[in-house]
Amino acid sequence: MVRRPALTPLVADLPPTVPFVGPEAQERDRGGRPFRARIGANESSFGPAPSVIAAMRAAAPDMWMYCDPDNFDLKTAIAGHLGVACHNVVVGEGIDGLLNLVVRMMISPGQPVVTSLGAYPTFNFHVAGFGGRLVAVPYENDHENLDGLLAAVKRENAPLVYLSNPDNPMGTWWEASDIRRFADALPETTMLIIDEAYGELGPDSALFPIDVSRPNVIWMRTFSKAYGLAGIRCGYAVGEEGFIRDVEKVRNHYGVNRMALVAGEAALADQAYLAEVKAKVAAGRERISAIARDNGLSPIPSATNFVTIDCGGDGAFALAVLKQMIARDVFIRKPMVPVLERCIRVSVGLDHELDIFAEELPGALKAARG
């Protein structure tokens, strides 16, 4: 037997998990047959603003230069947008990259990390990757359970708790006042990650006002969703100066690509386009909800760019509906954990994509029932 270099015990024991199977992989598995509607990954089918596309095109010849490792221009723009200082902001390779860093900074093997059962799998992937012990609190009425999360934090003495608001995969949200009560009740030694990936798309009243004097809350936002830039990998975290300075000790300083910095800055500058997208997303949510109701299903009110639909049966039935939709060339996804698994999740797409969704859903439901 060949002797080989050893992995750390932690990494050696990790399972060979892939958090998501991408639509491209599904298309390859289907012999290359493309989806007709790509409404499963909560991407923004409306795309980035024309001004952002123009900025990216103009910057293409500059890609021979490394990025500014300080991300100065984008951080300045974000700080100005949010009314905080540059030293309260760190830019990362999407929220995914920032979650990796925060987990790495705070979690030693065996330490408890609290999240909701069925919440963002990539966060769980990072927790597992650094040896954390995941404590997952079930949703309550399709909302992340603030009281349950708080109780779990206290019971476990957890140094880290994750909350998405608005929530994925259910699309529900808490008002800022509820989040504030939750944050105020947390132990000072527990860091709260508020993942606001969908923050621009819900009611403003759901946004827990950023307060960089709180040393135990870190806000995360992204250009992936409302700004239509999922592919460019650009997110940011906002928090207390000392914590942000600590992130600098471990982040990959040249990790955010130059195109992302250009695109992020241009996106932030085009708030008129963001307003257009918000209106289109709201209309799209209404349309998906109406299609669901027309088919006897129950859409869950959403503050995001997707609608999660209660199919009215068990997980097996919703999975059958999902598979029928995939077979009809409609890419959607669904939650997989108990209770939530009764649902499918449909992203707001272009009109013609929602037309296809409306056309195919009745047949999918019939086949799933049959």
Added chain:
Amino acid sequence: MVRRPALTPLVADLPPTVPFVGPEAQERDRGGRPFRARIGANESSFGPAPSVIAAMRAAAPDMWMYCDPDNFDLKTAIAGHLGVACHNVVVGEGIDGLLNLVVRMMISPGQPVVTSLGAYPTFNFHVAGFGGRLVAVPYENDHENLDGLLAAVKRENAPLVYLSNPDNPMGTWWEASDIRRFADALPETTMLIIDEAYGELGPDSALFPIDVSRPNVIWMRTFSKAYGLAGIRCGYAVGEEGFIRDVEKVRNHYGVNRMALVAGEAALADQAYLAEVKAKVAAGRERISAIARDNGLSPIPSATNFVTIDCGGDGAFALAVLKQMIARDVFIRKPMVPVLERCIRVSVGLDHELDIFAEELPGALKAARG
């Protein structure tokens, strides 16, 4: 005193290091005065191929889509280019990102990691970031010291050793036959990282042929240097199937941005442009070397896109030369460790940038001496 969430002991103890200060930060420190020649970061002033720029521009509107997390198309192209299988390739956010992953996978706190004294600082940053103990072997005759590295690996029983070939910051190289002897002599339980960031720019005879049946060698290459895409963050690692599969357990699956995947694929497809760049880089090396000799300095033969120049004095003198060049709006860098510190490092730039270098060097030398 405010109680706050605790970092892991490892991260809490890390110093607040930034591996490099970017030219943009230097320009800001100079009150915004721009450099006239950007020939310090071993970027490719020749830029990406026109075909690559066109591909990026065409792809800009697609950035609303997440990347294919399998990076299937680019991996297929790389595998075809190198004559290996897709399962021998992993794409990362530049070599920097891949170094982070390999260190994380292999190094538990306190374990020794062998490198050369003065070699790539970002590798050292990652080793420190995961608690490794760096064992740095001095260069010998401006080459990484293969015998010394081997002795250090054996003495320390190190699980990981880093070698760049061609080397940065000296530009020197070993022939493949030397690397083979080194690799063959390593313990089977030691992983060798061969960083070939400059691999396309040196003699083919310096490229240690990729052999994916070796479980203890991982080759790393990038689109940052010869392909002129430093800003897009796209590198790849090639190795034995089992190790690549292990990388999948920890890498950020959506971490490589979609634009990077497009650019990398287009770059690989345009080997004619690469050949042009190689010729321009070779000519640029000759020119920098001639300018150095004209000023009484000793250029070190280079297989990269830069020339490291022995200024003929001590570290303080070379630092004075560097500062004089910076003051003259010429961005260059220099090695900082003993022996190597007698040098400055100049990247191959455009003709007009090397004109400026030639114009300013005599004055900088005179001022540094005076």
